[in-house]
Amino acid sequence: MSQRTPAGLRRRSLLRYTGAAGTAIILTGGLAACGGPASTGSANGSDSSTIEAGISYALSTGFDPMTASGATPVAANTHVFEGLADLDPATLVARPALATALPTRVDDTTYRTTLRAGATFHDGSPVTSEDVVFSFERILNPKNASLMAQFLPFLDTVKAVDASTVEFKLKYAFDLFPSRVTVAKIVPRKLVEADPKGFDAKPVGSGPYRLVSATKEDKIVFEAYDKYNGRNKAKVKKMTWRLISDPAARVSALESGRVQAIEDVPYIDAERLSEKTAVDSVQSFGQLFMMFNTQQKPFDDKRVRQALHYALNVPKIIDTAMMGNGSAAQGYLQTTHPDFHKASTVYTYDPAKAKKLLAEAGANNLSLELLTTDVGWVKDVAPLIKESLDAVGVKTTLNINQSAAQYAKVDQGRFQVLVAPGDPSVFGNDVDLLMRWFYDGTWPTKRFRWDGTAADKKVRGLLDQAARSSDEAERKRLWGEAADVIADEAPLYPILHRKLPTAWNDKALPGFGPLPTTGMSFLNVGRS
Incomplete structure (x- = not known):
């Protein structure tokens, strides 16, 4: 059964919320409340042989599964x-x-x-x-x-x-x-x-749906593959994913019946949506992380990296900008993960410690450009991050742009600090995989530029030791040791782990449910 009351989505004063997170939130909430045109399809929205969904994230990479990461x-x-x-x-x-x-x-x-x-x-x-x-x-x-x-x-x-x-x-x-x-x-x-x-x-696979077309910033169209003979046979003839980056437009599309499900529900709209649709918020590994260019001073000094983490008022960020839909990082993994390990360094909100570390590192008058992506919830969080950094004397300039543009700067080394979302659990949920995504390969080599440092070698060595061990307890110990090094060094480290809010018409989509990973799945989901 679907959950009508969204978990973690508690009522807040609109004045309090918008006062902290900025006028962009007022516009989002106001436009969403206006709704859209009445549905001209069936009582459950559109053609019963078609699933239509509202997708939050842009089509930022191609589809080749060897390299696709968006x-x-x-x-x-x-x-x-x-x-x-x-x-x-x-x-x-x-x-x-x-x-x-x-x-x-x-x-x-x-x-x-x-x-x-x-x-x-x-x-x-x-x-x-x-x-x-x-x-x-x-x-x-x-x-x-x-x-x-x-x-x-x-x-x-x-x-x-x-x-x-x-x-x-x-x-x-x-x-x-x-x-x-x-x-x-x-x-x-x-x-x-x-x-x-x-x-x-335009990829060709063996799955239950074949991709018909994909238009950037518009839609992805799928059709059922009739010769598929696996466990996930398509239950509708056609599926269209509308690429709707604007949060208010996604909400309007659901309310009007244009789509039957949306991901990344704006927190401010979730409680109202739950009165007429199913809404649920699921804890995930998905994180908001802070990443540094460790080859650029003063971010080559771990005390500066630690200071910026201690400066963040994460409880306020989660409670105000995310309306409770997240948990402050206590380790690399979320606390609900079966292999959760509480890190030896936990970044609580401690502005005094942040100032002390900055002073010890000789970075008292630090100014920085903070890159963030333009995903709706990240834009909501960004002003509070700036507020926290400014409060400890770090003069912060926000640079909010599309993910592709920001990572182009990152990959060229033209950045100081990036705050962005990440969720490799779409590829797998074991600790080795979740840690190797960020700390082995592209990220330490081309992004936070940590490759070859003593700490980098130690982390990779511990992961390799764990991979070769046939003793489960020993693997967990080694993973925990690697996680402690990462927490202490913080070249890239989670600020929080997010709950993922999804809304859907449960009368129109039998079998659909929210996921503990970024994205939506319509495998074995039909229409009524």
Whole structure:
């Protein structure tokens, strides 16, 4: 059953809320309250053979699952592609997809798996073991700069035993391997090799939906793939994701019946929406993090990085700008994660300590440009972050822009501090994966520029030790030690872990539910 009262969305005085978070909030709430035109479709909104959804995040990358990292293309890919195993969208537990079962252990470093009979790609060609080998090898090829490669450091070779059997050889024993194969989506070798750029723009997978078209800042259109024979057969003929970055417009689209579900519900509108639709807010790993250019002074000094964390009035940020929908970071993981470890350094609100650390680092008169992304809830939080930093004597200039523009600056090294959202749990939920996303590969090398430091080497070494351990308790101890180093050094570290608010017409979407990750899933969801 859906939850009519949104968890964590408590009533606040509009005056108090807008006074702290700025006039942009007044405009959002006011426009949302106006609604939109009455629906001309069915009583439950639009055509009952179609699902329409309001998506918050821009189409910031292509769809090739080897390199896609944007929230929207990654969510779309869960409907278009399959891995040998995929994550259950609600529980984040690995389950067989293209394979008949999770990979079976032959010996400590050898696994085999068998493909589902009759599986085909959207062009009608069969999915073969050669396609599986190709899909993994292109990830492992350094020339392809795949974001997934950092999750497979243990993988040595992949071999097609026959048309439907694949064998994996590992460099060392890695107990998490059967679930880790979820990071690799299987692609058709023939089509990818013929036109890699075309494939990135209009991908072909083996999932229940095929992608018909994608128009940046407009919509993504899917159609059911009739020959799909897996566990997640499409229950509607067509699906359209409206790319609606404006929060008020998303709310209006739901209220008017133009869409049946929206993600990233504006906190200020959630309680009102819950009177007529289902609204729920689910705790996630998804974080708001602060990242520093550690090659630029004074941010090469960890005392400065620590100071800016201690300066933040996170309880006020969560209570006021997010209306309770988050929890201050007590460690790298959210407190509800099964492997949560409370960090040895926890950044409580302590402006006096922040000033002391800045003084010790010789950064008393610090001025900085703070880059943030223009996602609705992040824009709401940004003024309170500036307020906290200004209060400890850090003269802060806000620079709010689209994610792609901000990361272009970051990747060129033209930044000091970035505050942005991040959620690698869409790829997997084990600690090794969640830590390697930010601390092994692209991020420490090209973004916060920590690569090669003593602390960086220590973290990677601890992760590698944990990966090689077959003792669960020992793995957790090593993960905790790595997390403590990261918390102390704070080159990139969470400010808070967010609750994800979703709203939907529960009469129109049987089987739909909110997720503990960024994005929405319509697998096994129908229309009524």
